Amino acid sequence: MTTTTASYEANPARGPFNAAFFTVMGSYLDWLMRSRKKRVFANLPDEIVELGPGVGANFRYLRPGIRVIAVEPNPAMHARLRARAASHEIGLELHDVVGEQLDLPDASTDMVLSSLVLCTVSDPAQVLAEIRRVLRPGGRYAFVEHVGAKDRLVLRRIQRLVRRPWAWVFEGCSCERDLAEVVASAGFASVEVEEYRVHSPVLPFNTHVAGIATKGAEQTVSWRPGAGQMG
Numbered sequence: 001m002t003t004t005t006a007s008y009e010a011n012p013a014r015g016p017f018n019a020a021f022f023t024v025m026g027s028y029l030d031w032l033m034r035s036r037k038k039r040v041f042a043n044l045p046d047e048i049v050e051l052g053p054g055v056g057a058n059f060r061y062l063r064p065g066i067r068v069i070a071v072e073p074n075p076a077m078h079a080r081l082r083a084r085a086a087s088h089e090i091g092l093e094l095h096d097v098v099g100e101q102l103d104l105p106d107a108s109t110d111m112v113l114s115s116l117v118l119c120t121v122s123d124p125a126q127v128l129a130e131i132r133r134v135l136r137p138g139g140r141y142a143f144v145e146h147v148g149a150k151d152r153l154v155l156r157r158i159q160r161l162v163r164r165p166w167a168w169v170f171e172g173c174s175c176e177r178d179l180a181e182v183v184a185s186a187g188f189a190s191v192e193v194e195e196y197r198v199h200s201p202v203l204p205f206n207t208h209v210a211g212i213a214t215k216g217a218e219q220t221v222s223w224r225p226g227a228g229q230m231g
Contacts, residue, residue, distance in 0.1 A: 014171050015076040019055060023080055026057045029116075032198040033144050036210035037061055037115065040142040045110045049134065051099050051127070052117035053077075056084030064089035069109070071095045071102060074171070099127040104134045111135075115144040118182070120173045128186035135215040143183065144210045147195075148176040152207070159204045166204060175204040180211075189216030 022029070030037070041058065047067040050058065054077050062068065072081060073096050085092035097103050099121050112131050118124045131141050149155040159175045166175055180193050193211030200206055 010074055015074050018171060019076040019080060022054050030057055032200055036144050040210050040212050048111040048113060049109045051114040053081060055080040058115060059084050059088045059090055062090055067091040069093045071097060073098050102130045102134055106133055107136045108134050110139045112141045118145050118179050119177060120171060124182050132187060132215055137215055138217045139215045141213045145179045146205050146208050147179045149207045155203060162204050180209045183213055188213040190214045
């Protein structure tokens with residue numbers, strides 16, 4: 001296993017809390033999203049990149065022997081991530097960089113995965129630009145994310161009411177982003193997206209999208225800084 005390093009300032013309380021939270025709640029959260037994950041995480045190549053794998057919740061969808069380049073900046077997740085990779089017989093290459101600045105070459109992978117990640121990054125548009133950059137022409141980005149409630153007024157008000165404490169506890173997570181539109185505007189050749197709602201007592205978390213974005217067969221992308229931040 002190879003590990004690369006980069007500067008990342010993890011909160012000494014929230015980092016370990018989130019690692020413990022997603023270890024304890026991982027099975028429940030996965031149960032809510034399982035059918036969509038099975039659909040969009042199917043037909044994976046022998047090597048993939050996963051952004052924000054956390055404690056390895058998605059490893060259950062990967063076959064033994066697959067190689068995962070895991071981009072996980074929270075060091076409190078790493079021990080559990082390594083242990084879960086070993087238990088699933090997954091080859092793990094761990095990078096502790098942020099999604100806005102991937103330390104991966106241009107056009108170096110056929111598949112990128114994320115779940116519950118674009119809600120937490122400081123600049124989702126820049127992360128998507130980086131995903132396009134590292135994908136080979138024809139490569140796919142598969143995502144399962146929670147989003148802002150568009151047409152549900154009560155739920156939208158709840159999301160707005162809790163946005164500050166929610167973001168503080170979950171290290172910047174926004175429960176109000178229109179991530180379907182962000183992915184659709186990211187320059188992929190095609191985007192297939194499903195909007196749906198899970199049924200959970202954690203109301204701000206209940207509106208979701210899942211889908212696959214495909215880089216054009218002739219597209220080449222070099223990363224350029226300067227995409228605007230989103231709230």
